[in-house]
Amino acid sequence: MQNSFRWYGPNDPVKLTDIRQSNAEYIVTSLHQIPYGEKWNKNDIKKRINYINKYNDSYKINLKWNVVESIPVHNNIKLRDKNFKKLINNYKDTIANIASNKIYTICYNFMPIVDWTRTQLDFKLPTDGLALRFNYLQIIIFEMYILKLKDLEKRYTKKQIQNAEKIFRSMNSNDIKNLKIAVMGGLPASETKYSVNGFKKMLKSYKGMKNKDIKENLREFIKEIMPVAEENKVKMGIHPDDPPIPLFGVPRIVSTMEDYEYILNSYNSPCNGMTFCAGSLASNFNNDVYKIFNKFKKRVNFIHLRNIKKEKDKKSFYESNHLNGDVDFVKLIKMILKEEKRRSKEKKIDIPMRPDHGHSLLDDQNKKNFNAGYTAIGRLMGLSELRGIIKAVK
């Protein structure tokens, strides 16, 4: 596996020199300053590579940008609405421009409205570390009391609504503010920090869209971009929905084994692959992560390793460390190494892998402007645990 670390660019409080101390050798990053939908110019990509190289030279390190995560997909593409054709053309040009700078792996996702979603960014663990958490009742509270949506009984049971009401009564204004921040843009890589009205407007544009409609829009998108990826030898990896369940009454379509089967069959090419994110996939109770890996292993173009601990309601979870969660990482890593061994016979390169989120530990907790989930020390511990397993089972 190519040990990689996500870096949010020159403004990331976690610097490249910090990343080097984690023993990572590769950088996963994106041009986050470019608004969704706009084309990335060759020069802007080159500039970022030069930035990394300059850092390498002055600190005598050798980090290499191996994966673009992500080129975000504009909501108009997901809706196939308005200027979507122009946006798809920009997307294709961006793929080609990235490849011309010799980066050949790109991660993307197709989650409607918001990218990954959590309801709490500082869930206290017994160790006093802080983790990210997704609580289903908090999502109902968000819809009921922050968005003030009216049709909740269509998708939630009476009991769930009553439980959410009960919890809401015990929340103070700070709790509500934190919930609002967490869901509407407190996480890095989210498109916009939505206002309540902006969020509701987006919800309206998805109104009436069925699972099958969004799936078809994704298939059309895939059919348009993959020939460009093939021509430029770029491996695309679609990231699963995080969490892989419908949210706010809008379908999510990259959640299950069946979803991936549909997606990978929409265009049969190694370029049309997946980002295997263990933590995201495992947070749907019906998903068997080992089975999913085995079924699609040849099409895994990028790996995120993160663990979770599911909660009693079977819909909520918090992010655990790699060694204590629901996914058996020794078992999973053995499977990944076996697949890499198979690929090595075809002289294919190792699969890029990054430890996904980390807890907020020790001095991480004193940092003001860090990206939630992307702490230095927490992720360093994550990568260390993973490297230990890899070394032991190899």
Ligand code: DNO
């Ligand atoms: C969360 C991440 C996501 C992911 C994108 C992929 O930490 O895994 O932001 O990068 O959804 O496109």
